[in-house]
Amino acid sequence: MTTGRARIRGLTVPVHSLNTLIIGSGAAALNAAVRLHEVGQRDIAILTERWTAGTSRNAGSDKQTYYKLSLAGDVPDSPFDMARDLAAGGSMHGEIALCEAQNSLPAFFHLVRLGVPFPHDVFGAYVGYKTDHDPRQRATSAGPLTSRLMWEALAREAARKKIMIFDRHQAVALLTGGRGDAKKAVGAVAIDLRKSGSRTFGFVLYNAVNVVLATGGPAGIYRDSVYPLGQTGSHGLAFEAGAWAQNLTESQYGLASLKFRWNLSGSYQQVIPRYISRDRNGRDEREFLNDHFPDMGTLASAIFRKGYQWPFDPRKAASYGSSLIDLLVHRERIVKGRRVFLDYARNPSGGGKHADFSIGLLVEEARTYLERSGALQATPIERLRRLNRPAVDLFRAHRIDLGREPLEIGVCAQHNNGGFKCNIWWESNVRHLFPVGEVNGSHGVTRPGGSALNAGQVGSLRAAQFIAGRYRGRPLPLKAFLALAGPRISETIAFAQSGLDRKPGRALDLRAALAALRKRMSACGALVRDPVEVARECPKAWELVAQTLNELVIPDRASAAAAFRLKDLALTHALYLEAIKEYLEKGGKSRGSYFVPSSKGERPCPTLEDGWRFELGRAGDFASGRILEIGLDEAGRVRKAWRETRPVPRTDPWFEAVWDDFREDRIIKEEG
Numbered sequence: 321m322t323t324g325r326a327r328i329r330g331l332t333v334p335v336h337s338l339n340t341l342i343i344g345s346g347a348a349a350l351n352a353a354v355r356l357h358e359v360g361q362r363d364i365a366i367l368t369e370r371w372t373a374g375t376s377r378n379a380g381s382d383k384q385t386y387y388k389l390s391l392a393g394d395v396p397d398s399p400f401d402m403a404r405d406l407a408a409g410g411s412m413h414g415e416i417a418l419c420e421a422q423n424s425l426p427a428f429f430h431l432v433r434l435g436v437p438f439p440h441d442v443f444g445a446y447v448g449y450k451t452d453h454d455p456r457q458r459a460t461s462a463g464p465l466t467s468r469l470m471w472e473a474l475a476r477e478a479a480r481k482k483i484m485i486f487d488r489h490q491a492v493a494l495l496t497g498g499r500g501d502a503k504k505a506v507g508a509v510a511i512d513l514r515k516s517g518s519r520t521f522g523f524v525l526y527n528a529v530n531v532v533l534a535t536g537g538p539a540g541i542y543r544d545s546v547y548p549l550g551q552t553g554s555h556g557l558a559f560e561a562g563a564w565a566q567n568l569t570e571s572q573y574g575l576a577s578l579k580f581r582w583n584l585s586g587s588y589q590q591v592i593p594r595y596i597s598r599d600r601n602g603r604d605e606r607e608f609l610n611d612h613f614p615d616m617g618t619l620a621s622a623i624f625r626k627g628y629q630w631p632f633d634p635r636k637a638a639s640y641g642s643s644l645i646d647l648l649v650h651r652e653r654i655v656k657g658r659r660v661f662l663d664y665a666r667n668p669s670g671g672g673k674h675a676d677f678s679i680g681l682l683v684e685e686a687r688t689y690l691e692r693s694g695a696l697q698a699t700p701i702e703r704l705r706r707l708n709r710p711a712v713d714l715f716r717a718h719r720i721d722l723g724r725e726p727l728e729i730g731v732c733a734q735h736n737n738g739g740f741k742c743n744i745w746w747e748s749n750v751r752h753l754f755p756v757g758e759v760n761g762s763h764g765v766t767r768p769g770g771s772a773l774n775a776g777q778v779g780s781l782r783a784a785q786f787i788a789g790r791y792r793g794r795p796l797p798l799k800a801f802l803a804l805a806g807p808r809i810s811e812t813i814a815f816a817q818s819g820l821d822r823k824p825g826r827a828l829d830l831r832a833a834l835a836a837l838r839k840r841m842s843a844c845g846a847l848v849r850d851p852v853e854v855a856r857e858c859p860k861a862w863e864l865v866a867q868t869l870n871e872l873v874i875p876d877r878a879s880a881a882a883a884f885r886l887k888d889l890a891l892t893h894a895l896y897l898e899a900i901k902e903y904l905e906k907g908g909k910s911r912g913s914y915f916v917p918s919s920k921g922e923r924p925c926p927t928l929e930d931g932w933r934f935e936l937g938r939a940g941d942f943a944s945g946r947i948l949e950i951g952l953d954e955a956g957r958v959r960k961a962w963r964e965t966r967p968v969p970r971t972d973p974w975f976e977a978v979w980d981d982f983r984e985d986r987i988i989k990e991e992g
């Protein structure tokens with residue numbers, strides 16, 4: 321890497337020139353850096369707003385899962401079978417599924433070699449278990465903090481390899497050259513957050529041959545979220561650069577605690593806590609689920625099942641399935657404006673409507689589970705202590721005593737299956753730009769649990785292989801870089817300068833704007849997507865985008881980074897809503913992890929109002945079998961396209977032919 325200086329719009333700022341800039345420091349980013357180093361590309365640097373931020377480092381769950389090819393015992397498996405299962409949820413391209421399946425073992429053993437303690441038996445078998453949407457036993461786990469253990473192992477390796485890190489740097493723009501299919505990434509603009517109060521706002525330029533974008537999921541667009549607090553995402557950067565996204569409509573939502581963000585899956589539900597709601601003043605406590613379930617046995621059994629049916633699934637909403645609970649929690653909070661809690665101190669009571677809870681009322685499966693686990697104690701908290709004491713300790717470590725205070729909950733955003741599209745080397749439609757990890761939208765409508773972590777490791781490996789194989793070159797000479805990227809750099813700096821110059825008047829308040837967009841997404845762009853509300857809110861989302869560009873007042877230089885963040889999130893939420901609107905306009909129904917009200921459908925249960933009628937998406941529907949792509953054109957206009965989903969390719973590899981291609985360096989080649 322070399323460092324020079326440039327003078328733009330009256331500011332003199334540093335310019336770092338290097339082969340590959342990796343943005344983010346989650347498990348995908350760190351793996352990209354480690355893998356690039358391993359394959360011989362050392363002219364690299366990681367740029368991150370905060371080294372320890374992000375989902376990988378800070379999220380977990382009951383048993384955080386990693387998905388890979390089956391490796392143990394007599395469970396037969398093959399990369400093709402795994403690819404078909406990855407793609408089985410619909411709207412996932414087959415060749416991407418095949419890459420993720422084929423490379424799952426190299427990715428997994430890389431982590432094992434770096435010290436991630438995935439369990440194996442006395443014979444060395446990395447045994448697995450079945451996770452959701454998994455017909456084999458492909459799942460493994462290193463415990464509740466698998467992704468953190470991955471992060472720690474990769475961070476140790478990055479330190480050992482002395483990979484350059486720009487910590488406390490927020491990327492605020494991607495730089496590109498060329499147009500249309502010839503458009504390519506040539507670097508980025510960032511703010512050095514330690515210098516953001518200075519005359520230059522802390523602007524730093526990066527002149528790079530390649531940019532690996534590993535900025536994670538779009539956490540910052542939701543109010544109700546179980547993404548860790550420090551994670552916001554930066555999809556707006558890539559949209560502005562002309563990258564196209566796909567499947568933005570497909571995210572996962574489920575029940576989580578709000579004060580300390582944590583999934584309430586597994587034993588948190590299997591001990592059957594009491595669901596209550598209160599008005600905003602903490603009064604008028606009600607066990608609201610009693611109004612909708614026919615008897616205590618059915619209700620308690622649905623709560624139990626929520627443990628292993630965590631994400632909302634519209635197929636489990638009718639017939640008193642576990643997902644009816646998510647809908648009723650959403651209705652209580654978002655529609656009725658009340659607050660919902662889980663009470664572990666007391667058992668559910670029938671409130672005069674039904675019998676009070678007792679173990680004997682549970683379905684056989686739930687009763688046997690609790691009996692065999694010795695968890696037949698009198699209250700939910702006692703059962704939880706018996707079943708999973710660390711689950712109780714975890715909340716205590718965050719100053720929440722589950723035995724004393726009811727836990728406030730909501731239906732929260734957890735993961736986006738969609739994101740930026742890529743080819744089989746994880747290169748986006750903008751050449752030299754590689755979205756890896758959750759910012760990449762490789763998954764379809766559903767995905768097997770644990771496949772997000774696998775996809776992040778595989779995608780970053782593929783990007784590293786391609787960069788080392790084909791994009792090894794040196795960055796542009798400084799003069800040429802500034803000639804190419806100058807206008808965009810100027811525009812970026814101007815956004816900060818004009819925000820600072822603007823007089824407070826009918827100023828757009830940063831915090832209020834952020835709160836508004838998050839409320840909008842959680843109300844109509846998350847679990848429940850009412851076509852009428854989405855159509856009404858979409859123009860308001862674009863209005864906010866325009867306001868952030870034209871009316872935002874930046875009170876001081878140090879606030880410029882937050883202003884860029886707002887601009888990014890405003891654009892991101894507008895494009896997510898556009899994608900949802902398009903899906904609904906094409907007649908898209910409830911699927912994946914969301915609920916679309918539809919007057920022609922059935923009610924999930926007879927006590928719910930007509931507005932809760934819904935239909936499930938079916939195989940022959942327009943949206944099934946297709947993938948919705950969305951992006952911005954050169955003029956900043958929204959463009960959408962529906963693509964047929966490509967099947968898993970049937971390859972018939974003949975060893976001698978592959979060997980020949982391999983020796984002649986014909987394996988890694990530019991793709992469309």
Ligand SMILES: Cc1cc2nc3c(=O)[nH]c(=O)nc-3n(C[C@H](O)[C@H](O)[C@H](O)COP(=O)(O)OP(=O)(O)OC[C@H]3O[C@@H](n4cnc5c(N)ncnc54)[C@H](O)[C@@H]3O)c2cc1C
Nearest residue numbers: 344345346347348369374375376385491536757758770773
């Ligand atoms: C509660 C929870 C449980 C989960 N459980 C599972 C599971 O069991 N199995 C599974 O497979 N997946 C699971 N996931 C999903 C999985 O953890 C994530 O998809 C994955 O960790 C994302 O990794 P990443 O490297 O892409 O992004 P992250 O780890 O989120 O990292 C993103 C990085 O980008 C940085 N960044 C963002 N914007 C900028 C910017 N503008 N400038 C500089 N830096 C920036 C962030 O600070 C961060 O360092 C779970 C997610 C959650 C929230």
